[in-house]
Amino acid sequence: MASNAVMEETLQILKDHKLRVTPQRHIILAYLVSHHNHPTVEIIRDALGKELPNMGASTIYNTLNTFVDHHLVVELQNGDGSTHYDYFGTPHYHAICTNCGRIVDVTYPGFSDTEKNLEQKTAEISGYMISGNHMEVYGLCPECQIKLGIKNNE
Amino acid sequence: MASNAVMEETLQILKDHKLRVTPQRHIILAYLVSHHNHPTVEIIRDALGKELPNMGASTIYNTLNTFVDHHLVVELQNGDGSTHYDYFGTPHYHAICTNCGRIVDVTYPGFSDTEKNLEQKTAEISGYMISGNHMEVYGLCPECQIKLGIKNNE
DNA sequence: GATTACATTGGAATGGTTCTTACTTATTAA
DNA sequence: TTAATAAGTAAGAACCATTCCAATGTAATC
Numbered sequence: 001m002a003s004n005a006v007m008e009e010t011l012q013i014l015k016d017h018k019l020r021v022t023p024q025r026h027i028i029l030a031y032l033v034s035h036h037n038h039p040t041v042e043i044i045r046d047a048l049g050k051e052l053p054n055m056g057a058s059t060i061y062n063t064l065n066t067f068v069d070h071h072l073v074v075e076l077q078n079g080d081g082s083t084h085y086d087y088f089g090t091p092h093y094h095a096i097c098t099n100c101g102r103i104v105d106v107t108y109p110g111f112s113d114t115e116k117n118l119e120q121k122t123a124e125i126s127g128y129m130i131s132g133n134h135m136e137v138y139g140l141c142p143e144c145q146i147k148l149g150i151k152n153n154e
Numbered sequence: 155m156a157s158n159a160v161m162e163e164t165l166q167i168l169k170d171h172k173l174r175v176t177p178q179r180h181i182i183l184a185y186l187v188s189h190h191n192h193p194t195v196e197i198i199r200d201a202l203g204k205e206l207p208n209m210g211a212s213t214i215y216n217t218l219n220t221f222v223d224h225h226l227v228v229e230l231q232n233g234d235g236s237t238h239y240d241y242f243g244t245p246h247y248h249a250i251c252t253n254c255g256r257i258v259d260v261t262y263p264g265f266s267d268t269e270k271n272l273e274q275k276t277a278e279i280s281g282y283m284i285s286g287n288h289m290e291v292y293g294l295c296p297e298c299q300i301k302l303g304i305k306n307n308e
Numbered sequence: 309g310a311t312t313a314c315a316t317t318g319g320a321a322t323g324g325t326t327c328t329t330a331c332t333t334a335t336t337a338a
Numbered sequence: 339t340t341a342a343t344a345a346g347t348a349a350g351a352a353c354c355a356t357t358c359c360a361a362t363g364t365a366a367t368c
Contacts, residue, residue: 020313020314020315020364020365020366021365021366022314022315022316022364022365024315024316025315040355041355041356042355054316054317054318055316055317056316056317056318056319057317057318057355057356058316058317058318058319058356058357058358059315059316059317061355061356061357062315062316062357063315063316077231081325081326081354081355082354082355082356083355083356093272095276095280095282095284097282098285104280104282106275106276106279106280108275108279111275114268114271114272117268118268118289118291119291121260121262121265122249122260122291122293123293125260125262126249126258126260126291126295127295127296128249128251128258128291128293128294128295128296129293129294129299129304130249130291130292130293131252131292131293131294132291132292132293133289133290133291133292134288134289134290134292135272135287135288135289135290136287136288136289137272137273137276137280137282137284137286137287138284138285138286138287138288139276139277139282139283139284139285139286140282140283140285141280141281141282142281142282145283150283174333174334174335174344174345174346175334175335176333176334176345176346176347178346178347179346194324195324195325196324208347208348208349209347209348210347210348210349210350211324211325211348211349212325212326212327212347212348212349212350213346213347213348215324215325215326216326216346216347217346217347235323235324235356235357236323236324236325237324237325
């Protein structure tokens with residue numbers, strides 16, 4: 001269960017975005033804010049099953065799609081066939097393991113400038129009116145490097 | 155139908171990657187190399203139906219997945235529910251219209267440095283052994299800006 | 309508290325992708 | 339050139355994540 005602080009925070013987020021506050025939306029958002037596990041719908045359902053046993057899968061899909069529309073959440077694919085979701089409170093991007101699918105959040109000082117620069121260049125070249133971006137970096141996570149017996153020659 | 159030059163080029167690509175040369179692979183790769191329309195499996199099937207009428211959908215999926223594994227092709231999602239494919243001969247990224255799904259290739263001088271920098275930073279921070287990346291920028295394409303009556307205030 | 313527009317449920321339907329089996333073929337070596 | 343075999347293809351069934359639908363429930367407004 002999410003802390004009271006998180007519940008208050010997420011309540012405010014919903015209100016700020018003029019989203020009707022339902023228990024389902026509230027608890028799903030609180031889960032996403034307080035976890036960084038990039039869950040699938042199934043994982044969310046299992047995790048929240050005790051608090052809202054009757055929550056339908058379509059509700060979770062609807063809710064997450066709403067959050068995505070409001071740019072609260074981003075969708076991620078790691079190759080396992082289902083969509084993963086990530087609360088997007090602060091700018092970051094993702095490193096995805098090509099072997100096990102593990103997703104980690106990454107950011108660094110100056111990332112925001114890199115992003116802005118990419119968007120500006122894109123606008124100039126393509127004529128698109130930019131609204132956002134996604135960056136992903138692929139590779140082997142540290143665990144899989146060991147598991148596969150790979151030596152980083154550096 | 156792809157030109158002879160493209161057919162020769164793609165034949166060499168297949169050989170370079172030690173892929174068994176079949177008519178299906180050859181013609182699909184030639185189609186991707188000579189088109190920049192980011193096709194779906196269905197589009198490829200329709201386009202090549204005259205040349206190989208009996209080509210099964212699973213063959214196209216298998217072939218494209220093989221190309222993806224060999225980093226010849228990248229997969230793209232534009233929100234229409236099916237996967238789009240793009241021959242990745244030269245480094246570039248994609249701008250995707252959030253309204254109509256149109257995908258355009260983008261690159262600019264210095265993009266390669268941006269990419270390398272992102273990968274290096276990611277390796278340092280996450281410990282991943284990096285093998286690649288995908289960048290996407292979202293926005294409204296020029297057509298949709300007009301269609302939706304949006305003025306770019308600049 | 310009544311109204312109304314919106315959200316949730318539960319299950320059916322959808323559809324893109326993968327899987328399976330039998331068949332065919334590209335490659336290699338003799 | 340031919341035989342052997344490892345690999346690819348065809349066709350369609352199966353899978354399964356996601357969406358759709360109709361009925362019910364509920365949050366927000368006045």
